[in-house]
């Protein structure tokens with residue numbers, strides 16, 4: 001691990017559909033002591049942004065606005081330049097270094113490209129470490145928004161924490177329908193209920209990488225698939241059949257295009273199998289694989305590895321303490337858009353040495 005890694009500061013991505021309460025929440029958050037020395041980056045559509053004016057600026061935080069386009073599509077490079085410029089300015093002025101970065105996306109943003117930027121931009125990847133994605137969902141309009149807008153589904157699917165806002169506007173029955181709906185989209189995300197942005201910063205931040213990985217991988221939450229789910233293993237050379245749309249029963253938990261499942265592998269995985277499988281998977285279906293998190297037991301290696309991927313981009317694997325995988329079973333959580341679990345697992349089987357000819 002390089003010395004740079006020790007300097008990395010946590011970055012939180014705050015997302016949620018239009019009007020879900022992001023600015024309201026930010027406004028409360030930035031006044032809390034835990035947000036001392038935070039840099040808040042607000043992205044808005046249109047030439048004249050307003051949200052940054054609505055966020056109270058404490059003595060220590062700096063609020064910068066990016067309103068020339070949407071972070072997830074046209075101005076990804078600007079994120080790096082904006083954050084760098086602000087870090088440099090603080091340093092030149094002899095101010096306290098930032099202890100945290102919060103990025104508020106536009107309500108229509110797809111967070112996946114933003115996470116990719118954080119992971120692949122040289123400067124950002126060295127200086128920042130993703131602490132989590134928080135997605136706000138409006139209790140009153142959440143279900144209809146999720147049904148009507150793909151962006152909203154993608155935001156919820158990729159989140160580590162789901163904040164159900166405006167709970168004062170709905171009754172218990174409506175609230176639990178939304179909670180169940182969200183649970184189908186993203187079963188491992190922690191759900192919190194929030195009124196008027198009242199939530200403590202501690203509930204939304206922190207959580208060591210490992211704890212979050214474990215939460216993500218909370219196996220019971222996901223539809224389980226393994227190499228032994230009753231599918232005939234593909235013969236060597238039958239890649240085309242693996243990639244064809246499956247006509248058999250779906251392993252998904254729900255009818256939407258976005259689905260999540262946990263793929264388990266009981267035997268330690270040879271590093272070359274892991275690499276070849278993920279390479280091919282990502283090059284064939286990367287667009288449709290929204291997020292992958294895994295704790296992997298590699299053959300011949302004591303420490304398990306944490307893997308973290310957003311679409312076709314993978315973060316460098318991180319070694320974990322042995323307890324993180326005490327049963328020796330590798331677990332891969334996939335959140336996909338229109339990819340059948342069988343396509344993922346059969347592709348894995350394809351690379352098993354005993355099946356290669």
Ligand SMILES: Nc1nc2c(ncn2[C@@H]2O[C@H](COP(=O)(O)OP(=O)(O)OP(=O)(O)O)[C@@H](O)[C@H]2O)c(=O)[nH]1
Nearest residue numbers: 017018019020021022023024107165166195196197
């Ligand atoms: N009743 C109620 N209203 C809320 C709550 N949270 C936010 N609001 C209101 O909802 C409206 C939208 O909130 P914002 O915080 O601006 O939402 P946003 O996500 O920043 O909106 P965009 O910038 O358009 O994406 C505002 O009028 C808020 O006052 C809540 O818990 N209860």
